[in-house]
Amino acid sequence: MGSIKSNGRRVFxxxxxxxxxxxxxxxxxxxxILIMFALIDAPDRFNSLKSRIEGISQRMLTQTLRDLERDxxxxxxxxxxxxxxxxxxxxxxxxxxxxxxxxxxSWADDHHADIRKARQQYDEVNAE
Amino acid sequence: MGSIKSNGRRVFxxxxxxxxxxxxxxxxxxxxILIMFALIDAPDRFNSLKSRIEGISQRMLTQTLRDLERDxxxxxxxxxxxxxxxxxxxxxxxxxxxxxxxxxxSWADDHHADIRKARQQYDEVNAE
DNA sequence: CTGTATCCACCAAGATACTG
DNA sequence: CAGTATCTTGGTGGATACAG
Numbered sequence: 001m002g003s004i005k006s007n008g009r010r011v012f013x014x015x016x017x018x019x020x021x022x023x024x025x026x027x028x029x030x031x032x033i034l035i036m037f038a039l040i041d042a043p044d045r046f047n048s049l050k051s052r053i054e055g056i057s058q059r060m061l062t063q064t065l066r067d068l069e070r071d072x073x074x075x076x077x078x079x080x081x082x083x084x085x086x087x088x089x090x091x092x093x094x095x096x097x098x099x100x101x102x103x104x105x106s107w108a109d110d111h112h113a114d115i116r117k118a119r120q121q122y123d124e125v126n127a128e
Numbered sequence: 129m130g131s132i133k134s135n136g137r138r139v140f141x142x143x144x145x146x147x148x149x150x151x152x153x154x155x156x157x158x159x160x161i162l163i164m165f166a167l168i169d170a171p172d173r174f175n176s177l178k179s180r181i182e183g184i185s186q187r188m189l190t191q192t193l194r195d196l197e198r199d200x201x202x203x204x205x206x207x208x209x210x211x212x213x214x215x216x217x218x219x220x221x222x223x224x225x226x227x228x229x230x231x232x233x234s235w236a237d238d239h240h241a242d243i244r245k246a247r248q249q250y251d252e253v254n255a256e
Numbered sequence: 257c258t259g260t261a262t263c264c265a266c267c268a269a270g271a272t273a274c275t276g
Numbered sequence: 277c278a279g280t281a282t283c284t285t286g287g288t289g290g291a292t293a294c295a296g
Binding site for chain 2: 019020022023024025027028029030033034069070071072093096097100101103104105107108109111112114115116117118119121122123
Binding site: 045046047058059062078081082083084085086 | 258
């Protein structure tokens, strides 16, 4: 549909072409990043992930894992035992994304204090 | 509330401490990144931003700019002319964030084809 | 153990109309 | 020009029950 330009580079807004829409928006949801980070060190099983990521529901874990699998970030392997065991691990693509995201989260962590201070100031000035 | 560990580093889930929740989630919305990228090269006025970022509504532009201002990423300056002129620009903090985000978007752009291919494959295998 | 299937509440976000 | 005020709605995500 449209686009903006930044640093001489076109950033598309339409859903087909825009990397922001297609990638950043996908992992900008509530759980994607947390799940990927939980898989950075080693593969893990469904229920183990569920207990490590506090607050996530079974439904959201399943759904988010499916989305990550669909995008090629996560590989799902079923071991036909009884009871069945399902392991999730990052693909090479997923590892690359995680590394990129880590840069951002790292920045966020380093500047967390500044941001909280800015918020506090803003709220004081615009006191309700 | 809880936390997960990644690379030997604790990633908190509670709203007070978690940098993912506090920063990534904030800019993971529909418009924040696009607005910041629109301001990377130079400051801009409200209506100019509105026309450059196609598809954004007046309401969302105002609201997202307020949030970015509150977090200290954007500076708002009012010039008391007639008609009034309001300029928005990135702060140093905002420039730092934009740079970090750019890394991610850049990665996304480079691997966009892989992701789309993965999706296509997934959808073929799981044909409805 | 690893899911799927429903139902439902909430809220982000669009449309529209109005204002300093 | 640069907003604010309402109203409405689609979709995200939680709770719960059930199944292979």
